[in-house]
Amino acid sequence: MDAIVVLGQQGRVVVPVDVPNALGLSPGHQLHLHVQRAILHTSVCDTIRCMGQVDRLSVTMPPEIGAAVREAAARQGTSVSTWLSSAATQRLRSELLGAALDRWEAEEGPFGDAELDAAAAALGRVGRVGRVGRVGRRGAA
Numbered sequence: 001m002d003a004i005v006v007l008g009q010q011g012r013v014v015v016p017v018d019v020p021n022a023l024g025l026s027p028g029h030q031l032h033l034h035v036q037r038a039i040l041h042t043s044v045c046d047t048i049r050c051m052g053q054v055d056r057l058s059v060t061m062p063p064e065i066g067a068a069v070r071e072a073a074a075r076q077g078t079s080v081s082t083w084l085s086s087a088a089t090q091r092l093r094s095e096l097l098g099a100a101l102d103r104w105e106a107e108e109g110p111f112g113d114a115e116l117d118a119a120a121a122a123l124g125r126v127g128r129v130g131r132v133g134r135v136g137r138r139g140a141a
Contacts, residue, residue, distance in 0.1 A: 037077040
């Protein structure tokens with residue numbers, strides 16, 4: 001099915017009734033619109049992929065970091081907010097992984113060189129670097 005929509009004066013888009021009917025949508029359903037590299041992607045929101053609420057934050061950073069973030073977001077065709085949210089999510093996952101590895105080593109003892117080399121090889125890395133924030137480990141900060 002194809003449909004043509006018209007952008008109204010206030011930026012509103014009216015979707016022909018046969019489109020939501022074909023998707024099984026009713027009033028109140030949310031659609032996620034994502035623009036990437038001048039292409040509009042749409043999807044029907046479900047409880048996992050759509051945010052019902054957002055936490056608005058104000059952040060400050062050095063100008064060169066701000067410029068680099070804006071450039072990175074533009075390269076990915078996304079907003080600065082989306083880029084920063086993704087970066088924060090990745091950082092939080094890394095911290096959770098680090099904490100899990102710390103617990104493992106506390107219970108089982110430190111990882112040996114063979115285990116660390118195998119992990120680096122599995123990740124496609126030639127060398128290995130200690131985890132950031134880990135004191136007393138090879139290559140740690």
